Structures are given as structure tokens and as C-alpha cells.
Amino acid sequence: MISKEHIIKRFISYVTVDTESDPNSNETPSTKKQWDLANKLAEELKSIGLQEVTIDENAYIMATLPSNVDHEVPTIGFISHFDTSPDFTGANVKPQIVENYNGKDIVLNAEENIVLSPDYFEDLNLYVGQTLITTDGTTLLGADDKAGICEIVSAMEYLVNHPKIKHGKIRVGFTPDEEIGRGAHKFDVKKFGADWAYTMDGSQIGELEYENFNAASAVVKIKGKIVHPGYAKGKLINSMYIATEFINSLPRMETPEHTEGYQGFFHLHDMKGEVEETTLEYIIRDHDLGHFQARKEVMIKLTKELNSQYGWEVITTEIKDQYFNMLEKIEPVMHIVDIAEEAMIESGIKPIIKAIRGGTDGAQLSYMGLPCPNIFAGGHNFHGRYEYVPVESIIKATEVICKIAELTAKKE
């Protein structure tokens, strides 16, 4: 339905613009260079015929494809982010195109002996015979999430050019700074004005996600007392030993390295200690809200127990909620997931529905009043030099967007 060359050209025009975000900046967008692509996208949305194209002072872009039916149809939205991860450089991306992939090793960079191999990345076997876009081994690719942007723009262009496909009002939203956890922060849900939306920000073709972790952070501070070690008997209190008591009192098997699927965990990710003071930093994760609350309780109870055991307030624990499982907001409107699933099946794709072991911008948007499941964008091995995307997956995602628009207009 959509020409491969057209898709490749569009995708490459996005990934060759450096839009790496920066967690150490307090500005929005966090890097000035994100404007380069943002301005270009706003122009492109106008040129393909979208209306109400706006770009605000924080570089959030919104646009409208008006309804082409007489009856009332819910307004739906499609959302992607244009920044790339600060985990790996996104400057001077030089995309390589591998046509008719033969299932063997792909040499990304002969000089530095960087090879993308199906022996290590088995997913490559799914795409034998397809056209892959890879890096040259020295940068990330930025398919996360410029594939998503390419799909949304291409779908809107297709719908503009094929008015026989009937759809309601569709809103498009492109955000900065998703990779540093701020993509939804300044998203104006009211202005967007959609009944629901989809982020096009998943990985493998078929992915459909509407469950994620409930998340909190915990900072545990343990106080000690320093005394000259030669005269310390009965006086010195070593905060590092108390910290190990705390650590060892939490279940050792409920950690990221021992859990999967719907299993939650405590993750000790930072620890700094001296005799006088030790600080432990944890994140707490669980899909189930009850279990999530219970995990927080466990930490508070342990803090109280150790404090009463030592007879003074040696430990203070500060727990902060970070984000919540979108399931709670999606369950009452499950038809929005059903439509996406149906759209995939009608496009010949097998839906892969699984719970995210992390968060998404959609989770935050769901709690801001815009229910927002996540759909595949097609790429693999995000945030590094082995990132790649099959062009066929981008085309399929574009089809799914058009199908969702069409099905939504039919349902109501």
C-alpha cells in the first residue's frame, strides 16, 4: 500500500537529525537541537495537509486530521517522541540499508569489527527476506522513536490521499524528552482533546501493551557514631553494618535478576557508606497495586523494627511514588485495546500482548486523563549500536494506524 522507498526516505530524514536528550538539563526540550527536528516535523505535518498544526514553547507538536464522516465518532490520538536516548550517541547517524536480508551476520563496521549477528540477536531470524535499516556501528539508530513518527506521519498522509477510508477526527502528538522520563510532563491533555490515544513506541511487530509497573523510589539513610577505634568499645556504631542488616532482611530472590513476567521486586541500585552515615537507594516495582503497597509497607516495618532494636532513630526511610500501572485506567475502556488488536489481526499481524516491566509515557498520560496503550513501532535493540528496524514493520505499523482509525469510525 505504501512505497518502501518513500518510507525509507522519510525515516532517514528523521534519524540523520541529532535529537539526543539530556537528563542533566532542566529546560524543555532538554537540548536545543531537538528543535531542529521539531520545526521540520511541524512543517511536514502542514505540507501533508493536516490542520491545527501547533508547536508550543516546549516543542510539543500537535496536529489534526479532521473527520470525514457525518456521524459522531470519538476523537483518537497517536503519539511518539522525537528525542533519542542519552545512553548512546545519536550524532552523525549513518543508516545502512540491508535489502533482502539473508539471515547471516551483518557487518556494521568492518574497521572496528562490529557485527550484528543472529547468533546473539535471535530476533533477526524473524526478518529473513526483508529490508533492514541498521547503524554503521558507531551510533544508535533512533528507530526509538523516529520509526513511530514515520508511521504516524505516513498514515496521516495516506488517509489524506485516500478519502474513501472513513474516519473520525484524529489528533497527532509528538513530544520531546521521553527518554529522560519527561515526555508526558508538559503534554497538554486538554488541548490534545482526544478520547483516547496510542503511543507508537513498542518494539517488535505485534506488540500491544496496556499494563506496566507501579513504581516507587526509596532512600534509606542509616546513621552511625564515629569514635576512635582504639577506644570504641560500647560506643562506636558502624552505619554500614546496620545497612547490611537492612539489605539482608529484604527477600534476596525478589530482585530484578531473579524475577520476570508479573513478579515484582526491590532493587538496590546505589549504596554509599561511611561509619557515620550510609545511604541506600532502592526502586520498588510491582504490577499488582496491593503487592506494591505491601512492598512499601515491608520497608517501613523493617525501618521501625531496626529502630526499636537499636533504641533510637538510626534509620529513616523516605518512599516516593513514581508512576502507576495504566491497567487501572485502561480496564474501564477495554474496547480501545480490542480495536488495536482487531486492527492488527486485519492487517495480518499476530498481536503479542504482554505486561511492560517498566513504565511508558502512556502510563502517565492515562493518569492525566488520556487512556493510552502502547503499540509496536518495529525496531529492536534500542539505545545502542545494534539497533535496527525492518522497513516492513514500519509499513505494517502504518497500516495498523489507518485500520484503527477506520475501525473506530465503524464501531460507534
Ligand SMILES: [Zn+2]
Ligand atoms: Zn521510545
